[in-house]
Amino acid sequence: MEREPMRIREGYLVKKGSMFNTWKPMWVVLLEDGIEFYKRKADNSPKGMIPLKGSSIHSPCQDFGKRMFVFKLSVAKQQEHFFQAAYLEERDAWVRDIKKAIHCIDGGQRFARKSTRKSIRLPETINLSALYLSMKDPEKGIKELKLEKDKRVFNHCFTGTCVIDWLLSSSSVRNRREGLLLASSLLSEGYLQPAGDTSKAAAEGLSDSPFLDLSDAYYYFPDSGFFCEGFSSDDDVVLKEEFRGTIVKQGCLLKQGHRRKNWKVRKFVLRDDPAYLHYYDPAGGEEPLGAIHLRGCVVTAVEDMPDTKKRDEDNILFEIITANEIHYYLQAASATERTEWIKAIQAVARTGK
DSSP states (O other): OOOOOOEEEEEEEEEEOSSSSOEEEEEEEEESSEEEEESSTTOSSOSEEEEOTTOEEESSOOSSTTBSSEEEEEOTTSOEEEEEOSSHHHHHHHHHHHHHHHHHHHTTOOOOSOOHHHHHTOOTTOOHHHHHHHHTOTTTSOOOEEEEETTEEEEEEEEHHHHHHHHHHTTSOSSHHHHHHHHHHHHHTTSSEEESHHHHHIIIIISSSSSOOOTTOEEEOTTSOOEEEEOOOGGGOOOOOOSSSOEEEEEEEEEEOSSSOOEEEEEEEEEETTEEEEEEOTTOOSSOSEEEEOTTOEEEEESOOSSOOOOSSOOOEEEEEOTTOOEEEEEOSSHHHHHHHHHHHHHHHHHOO
16 A cells, blocks of 8 residues: 655745735644645645646745745746745755655655664664653643744753653653663654754754753754743843733834724733733723734735835834735834744744643
């Protein structure tokens, strides 16, 4: 029986239409031999499929100067497909895996992140997939933390030492050396991802071991809400209040109206339960003026937008496209603030209820 292609990576991206200059959110699935894209994550059949054989990928892509973090896939039939990621690290991760998939097809090889079982001699009885699910167990698994290092905040991650400690406490390994080998295998197979310069350098072969049993080496689960940000200003300190969830981020942004297309300052409050971005009159008032439902949304930076009134401020814009394809345009005070909002909203969209 023919083997089904392996799913290498999946997630929401913004895709340019093939005929018109329209950009819509799509659930994109990278397979060993092609890219499928769906209108929604829950759909059973894709809207289209792009074969990877004979294709090439271009990043960074400057074809659309007003859109950031775009990459282009050129296929054998002289067709071009454009995708936009939410931020730099996400774009680079997609590009890296697509390049490797194309290389494997050209060389007649199967896609594999690394041949871990042969190099580490991992026993065939160990089920990495089952182990990964145990590690992610909300009650008994590895606790995801908010860690700070080098003036950056790493959200939804954990240290290398925590991983080895958990493997020992769960009786998955007998000692720290075995734990290091097993954790290296999980890393190489993509069940763990490096976060920060220390762990990334080791994963790229700049250390004796691809995985580090260190308290300053950070890692995260690939399908978690991980994001990294610089230290926020005092106005953006994470607060904990009861409104059916935790306030992840808050601050003032410019929001474009849907009808008159005019821009007004609104106070925004991002909560993780439920996954909503509420906005208020900055002059006061406890009741929100409205809310943007974030579950399944796509958020991206944009440099400019059509049909908008000219403003004196720099166009530090970002766009939220909800699951039912409503577009919201917001403007931050700085590029750093925009990046912080994008990453925070994306994390809530993935993990919020």
